[in-house]
Amino acid sequence: MKRIAVLTSGGDSPGMNAAIRAIVRSASCAEMEVFGVARGYEGLIAGEIAPMDRRGVGGIIQRGGTVLKTARSANFMTEEGFRMAMNMLESFQIEGLIVIGGNGSLRGAAQLIRAGINVIGLPGTIDNDLPFTDFTIGFDTAVNTVLSAISNVRDTSASHERTTIIEVMGAKCGDIAVYAGVTGGAEIILIPEREPDLNEICRVLIGNKNKGKMSSIIIKAEGVDISTAELEKEIRGRTGLDVKMVILSYLQRGGSPTASDRMLASRLGYEAVRLLKDNIANKAVGVVGGEVRSFDLEAALEMDGAKVTDLSFLTDVLSS
Ligand code: F6P
Helix, strand or coil, rough: CCEEEECCCCCCCCCCCHHHHHHHHHHHCCEEEEEECCCCHHHHHCCCCEEEHHHCCCCCCCCCCCCCCCCCCHEEEEHHHHHHHHHHHCCCCCCEEEEEHHHHHHHHHHHHHHCCCCCCEEEEEECCCCCCCCCEEEEHHHHHHHHHHHHHHHHHHHHHHCEEEEECCCCCCCHHHHHHHHHHHEEEEEECCCCHHHHHHHHHHHHHHHCCCCEEEEEECCCCCCHHHHHHHHHHHHCCCCCEECCHHHHHHCCCCCCCHHHHHHHHHHHHHHHHHHCCCCCCCEECCCCEEEEEEHHHHCCCCCCCCCCCHHHHHHHC
């Protein structure tokens, strides 16, 4: 293939720019033309497609977000919107499309594949909820952002002898909560993969108090089946402890990508171009055991890949 395009879609994630840069520069080395599609599938439908060159992607590797902008496109899910997107790919004579995004975005990519478009999918989401890769682009940065928030919250929480619940993102996946919670020394970690046991949570907190530990941090993933406000109220009511909550929200989606995310994005971006150059498409590219691997994209989305569902190995680490 000689003429390819790249788009970022869904929630932005730190490292998307590093992937775009790697794609544009690898393509340029392979003497392929690259087009950037603005605002994900929305921009594809609207024909917001422009050529990109090596120099144009200078100075973006350290920036969070995505220079191509992003969107969650309801239009693309309609028959009319999908047809318009197909027409645009045809009129710009795009031979291969690289989609960087999360679950929903890669499902959109699968739809394009079924319609005959050559697509490569890269995992770009902070959630780390894609089964074909050990890590998604943006996850490491988000974890480190949460980690720094935990440190700040711990200072004030300890000073006031409070219990603080920190809600983190992750959609239906508990990986951000687990990685940040373990490395941040949280006393309790709540993830959607496990039903929270309110009695057990209160028992641990009271146990801590009886041992003289007056302040605790609870990391709660947003996908857990109880709202953070409700949890705060329940714990306060049942234990009499001073409980506060912090919802980190979009704070954890921005910021300069870590070295690890920049490296991952660069490796995956390079591989996506290599595949298209060799006329190989319809793959999802990820990293497994440190190796860059590609899988049939549709099958990759259905893989059994729950990564962190069992916290039993953490019991010793969490207790004090
Ligand atoms: O997919 C990434 C993510 O940040 C999730 O963790 C979160 O649930 C969601 O996006 C928020 O989406 P939006 O930007 O549409 O509010």
